[in-house]
Each structure stands twice: as structure tokens, then as C-alpha cells.
Amino acid sequence: MFLDILRRRNPKFVEAAMALHREGRIPVNSYVLDLDAVQANARVMKTEADRLGLKIFAMTKQVGRASSFSHAVIRGGIDRSVAVDMACARATHRAGLKVGHLGHLQQVARHEANAAAAAFKPDYWTVFNDVKADEAAAGAKAAGYVQNLLARIKAEGDTFYRGHEGGFDAADIAEVADAFDRLDGGRFAGITTFPALLFDHQTRKVVPTHNLATLTKAAEALAKAGRRDIEVNAPGTTSSVLLEALANAGATQCEPGNGLHGTTALHAVEDLPELPAVCYLTEVSHLSGGKAYCFGGGFYIDPIFPDYDVKAIVSDEPTVAASALRSVEVPPPSMIDYYAMIDASGPNAPKPGDTAVFGFRGQAFVTRAYVVGVSGISTGQPKVETIENSFGETEAWPV
Structure with a gap:
């Protein structure tokens, strides 16, 4: 629901998050903060x-x-x-x-x-x-x-x-x-x-x-x-x-x-003073049956809206282009979200290792996702400040 707003109002954030992931500095299954x-x-x-x-x-x-x-x-x-x-x-x-x-x-x-x-x-x-x-x-x-x-x-x-x-x-x-x-x-x-x-x-x-x-x-x-x-x-x-x-x-x-991170329901329909400042980032793991399976763990999508077509930017390079958007099937809350399934049909199909960025409104504290704070995006010098769990505790990532 918030991905289009992220692409339009804070594209440098999306591109910086993707670049940092491509460089191995942000783990999969992460809420990333601007x-x-x-x-x-x-x-x-x-x-x-x-x-x-x-x-x-x-x-x-x-x-x-x-x-x-x-x-x-x-x-x-x-x-x-x-x-x-x-x-x-x-x-x-x-x-x-x-x-x-x-x-x-x-x-x-x-x-x-x-x-x-x-x-x-x-x-x-x-x-x-x-x-x-x-x-x-x-x-x-x-x-x-x-x-x-x-x-x-x-x-x-x-x-x-x-x-x-x-x-x-x-x-x-x-x-x-x-x-x-x-x-x-x-x-x-x-x-x-x-x-x-x-x-x-x-x-x-x-x-x-x-x-x-x-x-x-x-x-x-x-x-x-x-x-x-x-x-x-x-x-x-x-x-x-x-x-x-x-x-x-x-x-x-x-x-x-x-x-504070620009994801109230009203932010989805109006451009308010607060900028969108959070995305969910993960990575394609494997392909099966016409779907690209991306790592999960943070797919608690706050149900403030009726069901909608969840999309992700899926690419092997930083981008906010519409051509990189793909529909995604997210497991229902009754299932463990080991993976979500990205449409892999047509040209430029996703491949293992591609970055996937989502713009849903989350509740990170009820998930097993990382939370990554990134500073310097507004000045073109993005830097990972923290990689933590949902209790605000430092994670020794990658090991």
C-alpha cells in the first residue's frame, strides 16, 4: 500500500537500502529506517x-x-x-x-x-x-x-x-x-x-x-x-x-x-508533512512453479486496509522503476512466513539473489525481522547505524 508513496516521495531511501543490501551491509528480512x-x-x-x-x-x-x-x-x-x-x-x-x-x-x-x-x-x-x-x-x-x-x-x-x-x-x-x-x-x-x-x-x-x-x-x-x-x-x-x-x-x-515514519492510513491517500521512512527488504531465495520465493520473517502486514495486491520492487540493482514491480502472495497470518511468493512470469523474471523491497505498513515488534537504521540518506552518504532485533537489541549479523 505504501510502496508507490515510497517510490514517489522518498526514492533515494529505497535506492540506498537496495544498494546497501547489494553490498552485503543489510540482511534479508529487515525493516529498514531512513x-x-x-x-x-x-x-x-x-x-x-x-x-x-x-x-x-x-x-x-x-x-x-x-x-x-x-x-x-x-x-x-x-x-x-x-x-x-x-x-x-x-x-x-x-x-x-x-x-x-x-x-x-x-x-x-x-x-x-x-x-x-x-x-x-x-x-x-x-x-x-x-x-x-x-x-x-x-x-x-x-x-x-x-x-x-x-x-x-x-x-x-x-x-x-x-x-x-x-x-x-x-x-x-x-x-x-x-x-x-x-x-x-x-x-x-x-x-x-x-x-x-x-x-x-x-x-x-x-x-x-x-x-x-x-x-x-x-x-x-x-x-x-x-x-x-x-x-x-x-x-x-x-x-x-x-x-x-x-x-x-x-x-x-x-x-x-x-x-513518525509516514505510514498512517491517511499517509496512504494524502501527501502529509511526514515523509515515508520505513520499508521492508528481503531477497529472492529460489524459484518454483512460476514463483520466486523470497525470504520472510517480517510479513505481518497491519490489517488496516482491506486485502489488496501486494507488490514489491524486485531487482539486482537499485531502482524505483515501475518495470521492477511484481505482485506478491504473502502467506496468511495462520501460516509461518518462511517465504513469500513473487510472480516470476514474463520477461526480466526474478532470480535468486535479487533484492525485494516492500512498502507495507508493518508491526515489526510481533515479527522475527531485523530492524536496520540508516543515516545519511538525505546527504547522499548512507550509513548503516544499527542492526537490531525487535527488542532493540544489537544483533551479531552475519554471525
Whole structure:
């Protein structure tokens, strides 16, 4: 879905990634990052967030929590991360980002709460129920501070992805806030949900969900109860062009993830300020039955779009030419993606060793792919900065 945008808006990145692979400096099965573009994207986001008075936390899971990605984000002016799980918290903390938000989307496990508080002292910690609030507060007390707690809320009509459900009833938010303030080691700081914004396929626009209205209504109820300085955390489909809508709805925090590498759903249909800055790169292994089999391992294609004709650039030299495009059959999620199958019919058929570049929107943290950070593309001097696994840990590649 994003390959045409990569070819048109960031062709030097695609060609540099292919050249580095041809030279043996990037492994197959890699998410490759244009760190110069990431830095520029982060600067655009931070500038707009500052203008609107929004706190901004960087999401890193989609690109495997890569340390070089975190460093580029820091250079772009964003110094805090949102950690969707403890692995994200460890990786971003290790890379130099302060943990700004922990516990959303995934709660912190019972026996990790003390360690999370002691190691990270997150600015905000989301909890879904009283038990998790108790654990977070106890961990903070043991670490010698008072934890700002965000209540994940829900109401009739809200939208949640399957497996993401949970939270306090929004109608009870005033009582929830009072309960948090009675905790030894915790205090009520605000409210959150996900998703607050969502791409609509029919209109090809990003629209507010019912969840955002739930946040607004809950914030109003808290204000009527005499509470001030309420944090409203409203993540989902974040580009710089959408931040004003969030601020106007009362949000105080935003959490760009795919926006930092130009792969939100809206980036697929509009040219937004953020450049596409990630591709998936692999290599043809062998031919069989009219197909060229390329190495897999990273083919988790985020299912935000209906099924479409996945294509790849397949070539033995750097190119973004349309003539190098080939249709690809990707194994379904129920199968292990040892390989994907590239159409090998017609002239200039793929051959073993050819580079294959994809532009799908990925979720590198749920794959077994490498993540490779490349700097210097904007100056014509590309350099591989990091080769890591999906936990942001250095890989001893090729051995």
C-alpha cells in the first residue's frame, strides 16, 4: 500500500537500502529506517505539538523499538516515549527516551510493577481497574515517589479492537478519581482511551471515534467535580495535521507512532508533512512453479486496509522503476512466513539473489525481522547505524 508513496516521495531511501543490501551491509528480512526522515518527521510533530500545548510521546513498537529510531526522534525534539508493554519501556529507556506513558495498551503485570516504578518512574501510568491502580501506587511508594495515574475509560458506543477491551466505566470517573487520590503512592492525573481517531475507508478521511467524545464528556464531569489540570491522552492515527483536532477536543497528550515514519492510513491517500521512512527488504531465495520465493520473517502486514495486491520492487540493482514491480502472495497470518511468493512470469523474471523491497505498513515488534537504521540518506552518504532485533537489541549479523 505504501510502496508507490515510497517510490514517489522518498526514492533515494529505497535506492540506498537496495544498494546497501547489494553490498552485503543489510540482511534479508529487515525493516529498514531512513533516520534522517524520521528526525525531520519528529521535528514537524514536536513543533506542531508545542504550538498547541500538547505533550508528545513517541511510539516505537511498529519499528521494533530500534535504538537508532529513538535517537533520531530525540534529535527531532521528542524526548519521551509511550511504552505499550514492558519490552518497549526497557528498549526506549535504554536508548535514552524517558518513559512518558506506561500501561497502555498493555497493562503492567503484577510482579513487574515494582521494577517498572523503580527503573522508569513513568510520567503517567495507565490502569484499567482498581487492582492495577493499587499495584502501580505500591510500586511508586516503594520507589519513593507519587505516581500520576491515568484511568482507561469506556462507554456504550466506544470502539475497541478485539483483545483491547477494558477500563473503568466513564460514568464513574469522578469516583474513580477520588479512589486514585486515596492511594498511598498514587494520584489521579487524567483519562485515556484508544483509538480516539480512526481512518474511515469510505470517506478516506480520519474521523473522531465515539471514544473521543467519551473523553470529552468525562473531562467535563471531572471539571464539574472541581478538578483542574486534567490530562486527556488521545492516541490513534496521529499526523501533525490532525493534532489541532485533538487539541480542540480537549486532548493534552498525543502519541505518534506510524506518523513518525509516514505510514498512517491517511499517509496512504494524502501527501502529509511526514515523509515515508520505513520499508521492508528481503531477497529472492529460489524459484518454483512460476514463483520466486523470497525470504520472510517480517510479513505481518497491519490489517488496516482491506486485502489488496501486494507488490514489491524486485531487482539486482537499485531502482524505483515501475518495470521492477511484481505482485506478491504473502502467506496468511495462520501460516509461518518462511517465504513469500513473487510472480516470476514474463520477461526480466526474478532470480535468486535479487533484492525485494516492500512498502507495507508493518508491526515489526510481533515479527522475527531485523530492524536496520540508516543515516545519511538525505546527504547522499548512507550509513548503516544499527542492526537490531525487535527488542532493540544489537544483533551479531552475519554471525
